[in-house]
Amino acid sequence: MADSRRDAKPSKPSKPSQAGKSSNPGRPGKAGKAGKTREAGRTTGTGKADAAAKAGPGRRSRGRRGLAGIRLLVGTAIQVDPRRALLVLILSPLLNVVAALQALGLQWMVDGSTGHDRAETVRGGLLLLVVTVFVHQAAAIATDVRLVLQHRIGLEFDRRLMNLCSSPAHIGHYQDPDFLDTAEVVRQRRGEFGTGFAALVENANLVARCIGALVLLAFANPLLALLPLTIVPLACANRWQARLVAEAERAGAAADRHRMALFSLATDPVPAREVRLYRLAGELSARHRTAFLDASTPREAARAKGAWAVAGGWLFFSAALIGGLYLISRAVIDGNGSAGQAVLVLLLSTRLVGATTGLGWLLGWLRRALDTVAQYLHLVDYPQGDVPSGEGRTLPPRGDLVLDGVSFTYPGRTQPALGPVDLRLPSGATVAVVGDNGAGKSTLVALLAGLQPLGEGRITFGGRDLKEVAPEVWRAGVTACFQDFCRFELPVAESVGLGDLNALEDRDSVRAALDQAGASDVVAGLDAGLDTQLGRTYPNGTDLSAGQWQKLALARARMRTHPLLVLLDEPTASLDPDSEAELLRHYLRADRADRGHPDTITVIVSHRFSTVRQADLIVVLDGGRITELGTHTELLARHGRYATMYALHAAAYADTAPTGTASAPGTADATTPVPAPVPASAARAGSGAVEGRR
Numbered sequence: 111m112a113d114s115r116r117d118a119k120p121s122k123p124s125k126p127s128q129a130g131k132s133s134n135p136g137r138p139g140k141a142g143k144a145g146k147t148r149e150a151g152r153t154t155g156t157g158k159a160d161a162a163a164k165a166g167p168g169r170r171s172r173g174r175r176g177l178a179g180i181r182l183l184v185g186t187a188i189q190v191d192p193r194r195a196l197l198v199l200i201l202s203p204l205l206n207v208v209a210a211l212q213a214l215g216l217q218w219m220v221d222g223s224t225g226h227d228r229a230e231t232v233r234g235g236l237l238l239l240v241v242t243v244f245v246h247q248a249a250a251i252a253t254d255v256r257l258v259l260q261h262r263i264g265l266e267f268d269r270r271l272m273n274l275c276s277s278p279a280h281i282g283h284y285q286d287p288d289f290l291d292t293a294e295v296v297r298q299r300r301g302e303f304g305t306g307f308a309a310l311v312e313n314a315n316l317v318a319r320c321i322g323a324l325v326l327l328a329f330a331n332p333l334l335a336l337l338p339l340t341i342v343p344l345a346c347a348n349r350w351q352a353r354l355v356a357e358a359e360r361a362g363a364a365a366d367r368h369r370m371a372l373f374s375l376a377t378d379p380v381p382a383r384e385v386r387l388y389r390l391a392g393e394l395s396a397r398h399r400t401a402f403l404d405a406s407t408p409r410e411a412a413r414a415k416g417a418w419a420v421a422g423g424w425l426f427f428s429a430a431l432i433g434g435l436y437l438i439s440r441a442v443i444d445g446n447g448s449a450g451q452a453v454l455v456l457l458l459s460t461r462l463v464g465a466t467t468g469l470g471w472l473l474g475w476l477r478r479a480l481d482t483v484a485q486y487l488h489l490v491d492y493p494q495g496d497v498p499s500g501e502g503r504t505l506p507p508r509g510d511l512v513l514d515g516v517s518f519t520y521p522g523r524t525q526p527a528l529g530p531v532d533l534r535l536p537s538g539a540t541v542a543v544v545g546d547n548g549a550g551k552s553t554l555v556a557l558l559a560g561l562q563p564l565g566e567g568r569i570t571f572g573g574r575d576l577k578e579v580a581p582e583v584w585r586a587g588v589t590a591c592f593q594d595f596c597r598f599e600l601p602v603a604e605s606v607g608l609g610d611l612n613a614l615e616d617r618d619s620v621r622a623a624l625d626q627a628g629a630s631d632v633v634a635g636l637d638a639g640l641d642t643q644l645g646r647t648y649p650n651g652t653d654l655s656a657g658q659w660q661k662l663a664l665a666r667a668r669m670r671t672h673p674l675l676v677l678l679d680e681p682t683a684s685l686d687p688d689s690e691a692e693l694l695r696h697y698l699r700a701d702r703a704d705r706g707h708p709d710t711i712t713v714i715v716s717h718r719f720s721t722v723r724q725a726d727l728i729v730v731l732d733g734g735r736i737t738e739l740g741t742h743t744e745l746l747a748r749h750g751r752y753a754t755m756y757a758l759h760a761a762a763y764a765d766t767a768p769t770g771t772a773s774a775p776g777t778a779d780a781t782t783p784v785p786a787p788v789p790a791s792a793a794r795a796g797s798g799a800v801e802g803r804r
């Protein structure tokens with residue numbers, strides 16, 4: 111993460127903020143926004159961080175935003191390619207100043223001709239020739255160099271964006287609509303970083319062209335030097351229009367996100383079956399159009415509104431220009447000016463008009479690019495959460511995992527998805543978590559994995575508060591297979607080996623992981639074995655069944671051979687019963703002890719009771735709270751929610767009516783004690799959660 115910060119603002123690395131506490135980090139703008147933050151590369155305290163985050167790009171001082179954007183674009187150009195950057199930034203404007211000398215050459219030629227002065231005519235002709243050839247050639251070179259630079263800047267910002275999204279300590283930002291909307295705008299407009307630099311250069315060129323022309327015009331008549339002032343209303347109108355459009359775009363970002371999601375639904379292979387089965391094509395298309403209109407109508411209205419102001423600006427500037435031309439014409443008629451001067455003024459005025467014609471869209475282009483940069487800076491400002499250093503960079507010692515009053519509420523929600531929860535997971539225990547859909551199981555897993563910032567309460571491991579351990583350090587001691595595991599479309603060996611980057615190339619480790627996850631059969635069935643390219647998007651890519659993909663995800667989770675904590679969220683949902691039994695064997699206490707890892711804690715979330723019943727400890731969640739806790743035998747004896755769920759499950763397998771304690775799926779006796787259970791007294795459920803277990 112530190113890298114990403116440096117990447118985002120290379121010149122000014124940020125320092126840790128003073129704000130340490132984040133009582134509900136899931137909520138943007140509340141205490142959870144506390145932590146490290148970057149605003150234009152300097153450190154801010156919590157209050158400023160919150161203010162910056164809440165203000166968003168729209169409310170920050172526009173001047174400051176523009177300057178920060180220009181600094182970032184120029185700084186990035188110099189960082190990615192200093193020589194080309196300096197060449198473009200200096201050479202291009204210089205050429206445009208020099209180009210004005212063409213008009214001077216013409217003036218000399220005309221005055222030389224009308225005054226029968228051969229030397230002046232030749233001098234003028236030579237000046238015109240040299241300037242034209244030089245400017246033309248050098249401009250062609252400058253354009254080529256600028257295009258290469260643009261491309262590199264675009265790549266650099268892609269890299270920074272990837273870091274910005276993937277490196278924050280937690281994944282809470284993916285639940286914050288403000289972050290999602292801004293990220294969507296930046297993602298869609300990220301091509302503008304490279305072209306934004308081009309816009310900057312072109313605007314500088316235009317200014318240089320105008321300066322060259324105005325210096326010469328001022329020699330002809332000092333009043334003409336005031337012409338640039340008459341462009342101000344037009345420039346203001348352009349700015350205003352661009353701001354209106356940018357605000358409308360931001361307001362429509364959610365609709366745009368929705369439109370993109372609908373587009374993906376209609377074009378991605380995974381939803382294709384249901385889209386056809388339920389004949390959703392027309393519906394998706396209609397909704398896509400509605401979302402498009404929701405996003406684009408305010409945008410078009412903003413553009414039209416601004417267009418009136420731009421037209422007024424044009425009228426004013428044109429009138430001023432014609433007035434200037436009249437001044438010179440009168441001077442020539444009165445005998446106070448030469449024909450050459452009139453030609454010079456006419457030529458330079460034409461250039462000024464040309465430059466001003468381009469000014470509208472050049473400024474609009476620049477403003478839009480700077481707005482994109484401002485949105486990017488808003489993402490950069492997004493609070494990152496405190497990352498402990500020093501001691502916090504070391505893993506805690508092995509021991510019990512204890513949750514003390516832990517609760518978590520998602521952004522936009524009022525009710526906690528989890529908690530308050532008090533729970534002790536003894537060292538070495540295999541713990542099953544069960545509960546209805548939405549009970550909070552996956553939320554618990556995300557908190558234990560250090561992926562969500564803790565709302566309230568404390569989690570300790572081996573006696574150490576996990577708030578004092580850097581999340582990425584803690585996660586290095588954790589391995590997991592999530593419910594919505596990732597299908598890495600890579601060669602099989604890499605898709606599995608990613609579970610431990612240090613062993614990515616180590617085929618033996620990959621094979622061992624596959625073996626322990628019961629996934630060797632998947633590889634055996636593939637033509638190129640471990641080298642088989644996965645993914646339908648590749649020409650030789652192979653797709654797998656849902657269960658086979660899950661087995662590879664489980665194998666990936668086995669790459670870390672001696673973790674502190676193993677988290678398995680619905681690990682057997684897609685597995686056949688044989689695979690499930692084989693897999694679970696490896697996560698039970700006896701097997702771990704055989705392999706010399708008796709102290710790893712394993713948490714398994716499952717709806718399959720054949721899995722659950724073998725755990726040392728079973729946690730029943732309901733509405734985010736623990737309602738029952740104990741071993742399978744103990745919970746059956748309670749005749750509570752667990753016993754009912756188990757009986758229903760067993761009845762479904764045995765095709766008999768549930769009667770309190772039924773036969774376990776696949777077993778003869780449901781009340782058979784599980785091997786080496788952890789005494790229930792070792793676990794503690796909090797006040798109000800489980801009676802009598804304090």
Ligand SMILES: Nc1ncnc2c1ncn2[C@@H]1O[C@H](COP(=O)(O)OP(=O)(O)OP(=O)(O)O)[C@@H](O)[C@H]1O
Nearest residue numbers: 285520523527545546547548549550551552553554
């Ligand atoms: N990103 C989110 N934003 C808002 N609310 C969420 C989010 N993710 C989950 N929730 C809510 O939090 C609660 C707990 O969700 P969670 O995914 O932890 O349940 P679960 O027990 O794992 O369910 P399942 O068995 O269906 O996987 C639910 O009410 C859910 O609607």
